[in-house]
Amino acid sequence: MTQATETVIPFFRTGNYAPVPDELTDFDLPVEGSIPPELNGWYLRNGPNPRQATQHWFTGDGMIHGVRLENGRAAWYRNRWVRTESFEHPFPLYNPDGTRNLHASAANTHIVSHAGKTLALIESSLPYEITNDLETVGAYDFGGKLVDSMTAHPKICPTTGEMHFFGYGSLTSPYVTYHRADASGELVINAPIDVKAHTMMHDFALTAEHVIFMDLPVVFNLDVALRSESDMPYRWDDSYGARLGVLRRADPYGPIRWFDIEPCYVFHVANAYYKGNSIVLQVVRYPELWRDSGGFGVDAVMWRWTIDLERGTVTEEQLDDRSVEFPRIDDRLAGLPARYAVSVGSGSLVHYDLDRGIAEEHRFGIDVNPSTPGEAVFAPADSGADELAGWYMAYVYDPVRDGSDLVIIDASDFEGKPVARVELPRRVPHGFHGNWITD
Numbered sequence: 001m002t003q004a005t006e007t008v009i010p011f012f013r014t015g016n017y018a019p020v021p022d023e024l025t026d027f028d029l030p031v032e033g034s035i036p037p038e039l040n041g042w043y044l045r046n047g048p049n050p051r052q053a054t055q056h057w058f059t060g061d062g063m064i065h066g067v068r069l070e071n072g073r074a075a076w077y078r079n080r081w082v083r084t085e086s087f088e089h090p091f092p093l094y095n096p097d098g099t100r101n102l103h104a105s106a107a108n109t110h111i112v113s114h115a116g117k118t119l120a121l122i123e124s125s126l127p128y129e130i131t132n133d134l135e136t137v138g139a140y141d142f143g144g145k146l147v148d149s150m151t152a153h154p155k156i157c158p159t160t161g162e163m164h165f166f167g168y169g170s171l172t173s174p175y176v177t178y179h180r181a182d183a184s185g186e187l188v189i190n191a192p193i194d195v196k197a198h199t200m201m202h203d204f205a206l207t208a209e210h211v212i213f214m215d216l217p218v219v220f221n222l223d224v225a226l227r228s229e230s231d232m233p234y235r236w237d238d239s240y241g242a243r244l245g246v247l248r249r250a251d252p253y254g255p256i257r258w259f260d261i262e263p264c265y266v267f268h269v270a271n272a273y274y275k276g277n278s279i280v281l282q283v284v285r286y287p288e289l290w291r292d293s294g295g296f297g298v299d300a301v302m303w304r305w306t307i308d309l310e311r312g313t314v315t316e317e318q319l320d321d322r323s324v325e326f327p328r329i330d331d332r333l334a335g336l337p338a339r340y341a342v343s344v345g346s347g348s349l350v351h352y353d354l355d356r357g358i359a360e361e362h363r364f365g366i367d368v369n370p371s372t373p374g375e376a377v378f379a380p381a382d383s384g385a386d387e388l389a390g391w392y393m394a395y396v397y398d399p400v401r402d403g404s405d406l407v408i409i410d411a412s413d414f415e416g417k418p419v420a421r422v423e424l425p426r427r428v429p430h431g432f433h434g435n436w437i438t439d
């Protein structure tokens with residue numbers, strides 16, 4: 001008898017996926033344990049918090065939940081919708097002539113900080129600049145130079161300080177354009193990338209030498225697009241194939257080398273690096289996605305692609321059998337051979353030792369109703385390179401008290417008791433991505 005109810009109410013309107021009704025501000029939050037005094041900055045995390053029912057989890061209005069940490073105290077919590085132009089006065093992503101309106105934005109996917117600007121991102125629009133106390137400044141187009149949407153997953157090279165990203169979503173070729181901002185935030189590269197169609201390209205990969213694009217078989221579907229503005233207009237296409245495209249950073253307008261792989265879908269790349277004339281990508285891979293609907297019935301696991309640039313081959317390997325999502329690394333090693341990655345598992349965070357091929361889990365309760373974490377980000381203790389000298393932080397939802405904490409876990413004692421739990425004044429709905437932004 002509950003079948004009909006389950007069919008009509010999608011998961012993203014129930015439990016801790018459901019939106020919260022309003023915006024709160026609270027100061028000097030209660031803490032269990034001790035917040036490391038080295039942590040001075042803002043933990044900001046984005047996610048959908050629709051004001052009205054949407055057809056897809058990915059399309060709700062973006063809301064940012066932030067905690068300010070300062071000298072061992074949790075100075076404040078705030079949650080704010082991103083006040084984009086289409087939040088205030090809704091208008092569609094596409095104009096009647098098929099061109100895009102890049103100011104139409106739910107701004108619900110990620111937050112990055114680069115060259116002194118904090119940007120709320122969604123892949124279908126321009127970034128929206130926000131302040132670190134979550135006021136919306138406005139759409140940001142790199143001084144008029146960006147005439148494209150911006151992926152929610154830019155990569156900041158730790159060596160050069162450049163921000164690499166791409167845009168896609170045009171209904172005409174080029175379907176993808178690669179962009180690069182230098183360390184000062186100046187947009188310096190806009191290079192068209194040759195893919196066959198408008199595919200859903202959520203993420204990409206960076207090494208010290210290359211950028212790598214994933215041209216995968218989840219393709220724009222006009223029927224779905226016409227049916228609803230608030231659904232995701234993409235479906236699996238058996239005829240499309242799947243390939244990885246390698247572009248040399250030193251020759252951004254040069255040729256792309258494409259490598260066929262087994263059809264699959266990847267939302268998120270944990271990391272990539274270049275070693276011995278091979279490129280290694282560590283990704284969370286779905287064997288298939290969105291064949292008949294935009295739902296999430298299939299599990300994804302950690303996977304490794306090794307592109308041998310000399311032989312022209314790709315080796316594909318499953319690294320683990322746990323179902324995970326939202327992989328992150330110590331971002332100071334983005335594009336370099338990071339040893340560790342952390343992902344969200346089932347009622348747990350999974351910490352992979354990628355060198356040894358093993359993982360440990362931090363479980364949030366062992367009973368039938370465990371707490372559930374969101375994406376974890378790494379906050380280093382100091383300027384050293386040690387990936388274990390620092391903390392992971394994540395919002396964790398406790399269904400028993402219907403509340404959330406900011407949980408801080410010592411990276412060198414991952415399975416141990418969290419060093420601190422900051423009790424938040426309300427639950428934080430499951431969302432997408434965030435970052436730790438230091439002072």
Ligand SMILES: [Fe+2]
Nearest residue numbers: 202267268433
């Ligand atoms: Fe994402």
